[in-house]
Amino acid sequence: MTRAVLADTGPLYAAVDPHDARHKQAVSELCKLDREKREIVVAYSTLLEAYTMVLHRLGRDTASDWLTDMADAAMVNPTAEDYQRAAAKIATLTDQPITLFDATVAILAARLNLEVWTYDHHFDVMRVGVWR
16 A cells, blocks of 8 residues: 555545635645545544534535545554554643544554545644655
8 A cells, every 4th residue: 555645534524625724725635646646545433533524514415425435435444453552642642632533543554654644733743644
C-alpha cells in the first residue's frame, strides 16, 4: 500500500458537504490523489464517524448516497491491539483533546506505513506523516 493514503474524517466529510469551509480543497485533493494514482484507504472506525456526521448534518438521502459511494473504497479494520495502542497514545498526550478516532487512525497509519489525509493538526502533534 505504498501508493495510498489513510483518510481522516475531515476531508471525507468536506468532500460531500458543499457548504463546508474546506469543500473546494477536499474536491481538489481528491482530484490530486486520482492524478497521483493513490488509493484512499478508510478505517471502518472513520467510516462510522464520517457517516454519522453526514447523516446528522446533511440528511438520510445524502448519507445513503455517500455510503454507496464509499462501498468502493479500500477499507481496513483496526485490531484490538490498534485500539489499545491508541488509548495508550492518548494517555501520553494529556494536554491535547485527541479523540479515540484520531488516535486509532494515527496507530493504523504507523502500522501500515501510510500518510494521513487530514485537516486536523492533532496528527502533527502525534507525529504522524500527513499527506499534503
